Amino acid sequence: MGDVLWTPPADVRERSRIGNYLRWLREHRGLDFADYDELWRWSVTDLDAFWRSIWDHFEVLAHTPPTATLTDRGMPGARWFPGATLNYAENVLRMPGRADDAPVVVAYGQTRAPATLTAAELREQVRRVAAGLRRLGVTAGDRVAAYAPNIPETYVLLLAASSLGAIFSSCAPEFGTRSVTDRWQQIEPKVLVAVDGYRYGEKPVDRRAEVAAIRAALPSLEHTVSIAYLDPAGDPATAPSAGAAGRTEAAPSAGGADRPKTLSWSELAADTDEPLTFTPVAFDHPLYVLYSSGTTGLPKPIVHGHGGILLEHLKMLALHHDLGPEDRFFWFTTTGWMMWNFLVSGPAVGATIVLFDGNPGHPDLGALWRLAGETGTTYFGTSAPFLLACRKAGLVPKETADLSALRGVGSTGAPLPAEGFTWVYETVGDDLQLQSLSGGTDVCTGFVGGVPLLAVHAGEIACRALGAKVEARSADGTPVVGELGELVITEPMPSMPVGFWNDADGIRYREAYFDLYPGVWRHGDWITINDRGGCVITGRSDATLNRGGVRIGTAEFYSVVEGLDEVVDSVVVHLEDAEGGAGELLLFVVLAEGLELDDALRKMICRELRTALSPRHVPDEIHQVRAVPRTLSAKKLEVPVKKILTGTPVDSAAARGALANPESLTAFATLAQTRHPRS
Structure with missing residues (x-):
């Protein structure tokens, strides 16, 4: 190694x-x-x-x-x-x-000045917000959703909700409306806490329209709390023009009935005499719901427990x-x-x-x-x-x-x-x-x-x-080393x-991990474990390249291609041959600014792959694209690209809302049309 x-x-x-x-x-x-x-x-x-x-x-x-x-x-x-x-x-x-006066949260960002919370200040904020949630009727088992970035308020909300035995779920505010509602319509939150926007670099990003659309799509919501993050002067509880109650009227819901008024974060976290208490819950009581990327179909709502x-x-x-x-x-x-x-x-x-x-x-x-x-x-x-x-x-x-x-x-x-x-x-x-x-x-x-x-x-x-x-298993299911x-x-x-949300009989959970090897969790990655216990992950097992019996993970491929100064990013897919032949290996590259893919660069890429990997991993075609499709957590989307190239419509191959750059799919759809023209 x-x-x-x-x-x-x-x-x-x-x-x-x-x-x-x-x-x-x-x-x-x-x-x-x-x-x-x-x-x-x-x-x-x-x-x-x-x-x-x-x-x-x-x-x-x-x-x-x-x-x-x-x-x-x-x-x-x-x-x-x-x-x-x-x-x-x-x-x-x-x-x-940690002493009470010791810093425990240090927060930096591009939207507001740095902030520090000591251990005592964190406990105090959690105490106040837990009391605020309690005033809104939140109890054990209720869902509390955060459309908020990596800031102290989001962390305080997680701890406050879990102190009550409520179930937390967060979506980053760069998620579009569809991505958020695909997740939260499944869990039906009672309370939504959302920022008005954020700053990405120097660019302000207003999210008030998205918040309104999310609210309209979630009939389960009883309360919305707004964090005036992008525009602090917009906090109705602190702005000079705010009324005595410091609240703003919410827009009517899609059905026409008035939705509850929006509270400000400062109202939710108002001072109170209520002590900080913790609801005892079972070891496997839901703590929060996380989600699969949702690139194909609805994101899986994965429930995690307090104790685990x-x-x-x-x-x-x-x-x-x-x-x-x-x-x-x-x-x-x-x-x-x-x-x-x-x-x-x-x-x-x-x-x-x-x-x-x-x-x-x-x-x-x-x-x-x-x-x-x-x-x-x-x-x-x-x-x-x-x-x-x-x-x-x-x-x-x-x-x-x-x-x-x-x-x-x-x-x-x-x-x-x-x-x-x-x-x-x-x-x-x-x-x-x-x-x-x-x-x-x-x-x-x-x-x-x-x-x-x-x-x-x-x-x-x-x-x-x-x-x-952890073990590596060969095609016949036996453990292998090296x-x-x-x-x-x-x-x-x-x-x-603990399970998936709304999967009472556990069928979706079993299908996700235990179908291939009953009683054994299959994770979906390729791994090599050496004789001293060291490991190398070589990509998703559903995106593996396999030509002529030589199987290789995509990670090794990218290491070679993206090691070239000319290549900024890349994605590779193997289109198998239904007749059992070698199939086609297609490589897509994003080049450094100002560069165009020409025969000389194609030959150089092929030479590097032949030398570093094998002749079987020289692509049949290399295409230049503007961007590689990635999830919101920056993972490459090899499988949806492969589906699009084999004729699957874009909207069936990938949920656009789960992508950081959905426009990147267009180039693959265009190529698919030339390869598989529809009559």
């Missing part, structure tokens, strides 16, 4: 949280593990002992204790910690190791990312991506979280690195495409920002190739730990990632996460979904 780029310090067990956990296991459980591999094998074999140790080691606050750890090991249907009652928000707001998310995030944030009270934890994300939910669990392990809302490339790609320096960020999380874009731009972050506090970099969202690893160590810092991880919205965590105990190899994910029984296979999970994890 790749070169070793970082090795753990000799005293890693004395300095890391996982080292502390190993000492705890020895003292309290009589267990001693020589290395990470031994610890991982125990964690996926003795599930009861491992997950109970996480509960006990982190001293989970519970109102009633569990009667068992795991009552049924089968999947789906595994039942964790029966009898326990607890509350996610209570455990997060405990903020171990709490335990999983305690494990990952502390033991894998090594976060604690001395840390400032940043991940570039929007509220429409599960990494936001992962980030905001940071205070549960004592870490301060750094929030950012805006354009990460404004005024240039150095912006987030400068933010890291200014905030003293110790762990900087982002996406693989962002790191590769910085590399392609020739950025040297350590020369443009003070990154002396930085000791960890996280990468997810797509596979990070070896050259991305090398760039981080050459230009960001040579003594930090780079952790590439992969998981998903489905579990709101990573299955595979890094850990302080293991070295970093270029292009390789260091390990399978504790408690995650070979490409389907990523499967063969033992249950507490953060696997």
